[in-house]
Amino acid sequence: MKAVSIKEKGSFENIQVVEINKPVIQPDEILVHVNAAGINPVDWKTVLNGYFPMPLILGSDIAGVIEAVGADVKNYKPGDEVIGSLQWDKQSAYAEYTATKEKYITHKPKNLSFAESAGVPLASLTAWQALFDHGRLEAGQKVVIHAGAGGVGLFALQFAKWKGAWVAATSSERNINFLKSVGADEVVDYTKYKLTDIVKDADVVLDSIATPEVQMESFKSLKKGGRYVSITSNIREELKKDFDIYATRFLFISNPDQLKQIVQLIEGGMVKVFIDKTYPLAEAKDALIYLHKGRARGKVILINN
Numbered sequence: 522m523k524a525v526s527i528k529e530k531g532s533f534e535n536i537q538v539v540e541i542n543k544p545v546i547q548p549d550e551i552l553v554h555v556n557a558a559g560i561n562p563v564d565w566k567t568v569l570n571g572y573f574p575m576p577l578i579l580g581s582d583i584a585g586v587i588e589a590v591g592a593d594v595k596n597y598k599p600g601d602e603v604i605g606s607l608q609w610d611k612q613s614a615y616a617e618y619t620a621t622k623e624k625y626i627t628h629k630p631k632n633l634s635f636a637e638s639a640g641v642p643l644a645s646l647t648a649w650q651a652l653f654d655h656g657r658l659e660a661g662q663k664v665v666i667h668a669g670a671g672g673v674g675l676f677a678l679q680f681a682k683w684k685g686a687w688v689a690a691t692s693s694e695r696n697i698n699f700l701k702s703v704g705a706d707e708v709v710d711y712t713k714y715k716l717t718d719i720v721k722d723a724d725v726v727l728d729s730i731a732t733p734e735v736q737m738e739s740f741k742s743l744k745k746g747g748r749y750v751s752i753t754s755n756i757r758e759e760l761k762k763d764f765d766i767y768a769t770r771f772l773f774i775s776n777p778d779q780l781k782q783i784v785q786l787i788e789g790g791m792v793k794v795f796i797d798k799t800y801p802l803a804e805a806k807d808a809l810i811y812l813h814k815g816r817a818r819g820k821v822i823l824i825n826n
C-alpha cells in the first residue's frame with residue numbers, strides 16, 4: 522500500500538511516498554481503508570521539528586471504511602464507515618490502510634463526505650475540550666476565539682454559538698464577513714486592532730496564537746476569575762502574575778465519546794465542516810507546505826483514490 526513517511530525531521534523535502542505492506546491487525550485492532558486523511562498543524566510541526574519518534578507514517582485524522590476487525594473487537598464490523606484521531610505516538614493516518622483500536626474511532630457523520638469527515642476529529646475535539654473541559658464555557662458567557670478561521674477556530678466558534686455564548690473571533694480582514702456568516706458576534710481584525718480595543722470582560726479565551734503579545738492582550742480582555750486556555754505556547758507566568766484569572770495550556774485527547782456528541786451536532790445541522798483545499802495522498806508534501814503558511818480557512822484534506 523501507499524503511505525507518506527518521514528525518516529528525519531527538518532525539511533519538507535524529507536517527506537517520502539513509500540510502498541509498504543498493509544498493517545496486520547492484532548485481536549483488539551481494526552483495519553481501516555483510509556478514504557481521506559485530515560491534516561493538522563502538528564503534522565507539519567512533526568516534519569520540521571520532530572514531534573514523534575521516527576521513522577513515522579504521518580497524520581492522526583482519518584475517515585474510512587473498516588475492512589477487517591480482530592477477534593476481540595466488539596462494536597465495529599467490516600463495512601462500517603468511521604472517523605477518528607489515531608493513537609498519538611503512532612500517528613499513521615496518511616496511508617491507504619491503517620490499524621487502530623475502538624478507543625480512537627466513532628461512526629462517520631452520515632451527512633458528510635469522507636473528505637469533510639476527515640476534517641473533524643483532532644480540530645473539533647481540541648475546540649470542544651478547550652471550551653467545555655478547560656474553559657467551562659456556559660450559555661450567556663462571552664468568549665474570545667483567536668484564529669477563528671482556522672481548523673480549530675471554526676469548530677470552536679460553532680460550538681460556542683450552539684452553547685449560547687457571545688463570541689468574538691480574531692482574524693485578518695479577508696475572513697471578517699465569512700466569520701460573521703458562520704455566527705461570530707464580533708470579529709476583531711488583528712492586523713488593525715488590539716483585542717482589548719474591542720473586547721473587555723470576557724469569561725473565556727481560547728488562544729491558538731499565544732505569542733507574548735496575544736497572551737497579554739488575552740489576559741487583559743478577561744474579567745476577574747475568567748479562564749484563559751492556550752493550545753500552543755505555555756502560560757508565561759511573568760505576564761499572568763498581575764491578573765486574577767485561571768490560565769492553562771493543554772494537549773487534546775482522542776475521545777470517541779466526545780467525538781460521538783460532535784457527530785450528533787453535525788448530523789443535526791448545528792455544526793458545519795469547512796474544507797479549504799483537498800490534495801491527493803501522494804501530494805501530502807504540497808498540502809503540508811500549504812497548511813504551514815498559516816492562511817487556511819478551515820481544513821486541508823488528503824484524498825485516497
Ligand SMILES: NC(=O)c1ccc[n+]([C@@H]2O[C@H](COP(=O)([O-])OP(=O)(O)OC[C@H]3O[C@@H](n4cnc5c(N)ncnc54)[C@H](OP(=O)(O)O)[C@@H]3O)[C@@H](O)[C@H]2O)c1
Nearest residue numbers: 562647668670671672673692693729752771772773816817
Ligand atoms: N494543544 C492541542 O491539542 C492542539 C490541537 C490542535 C491544534 N493545536 C495548535 O493550534 C494552532 C492552530 O491550529 P489550527 O488547526 O486551527 O491551525 P490553522 O488551521 O493552520 O490556522 C489557520 C488560521 O489561522 C489564522 N491566523 C493566523 N495568524 C493569526 C493571528 N495572528 N491571529 C488570528 N488568526 C490568525 C488564519 O486566519 P487569517 O488568514 O485571517 O489570519 C488562518 O485561517 C496550531 O499551532 C496547532 O498546532 C494545538
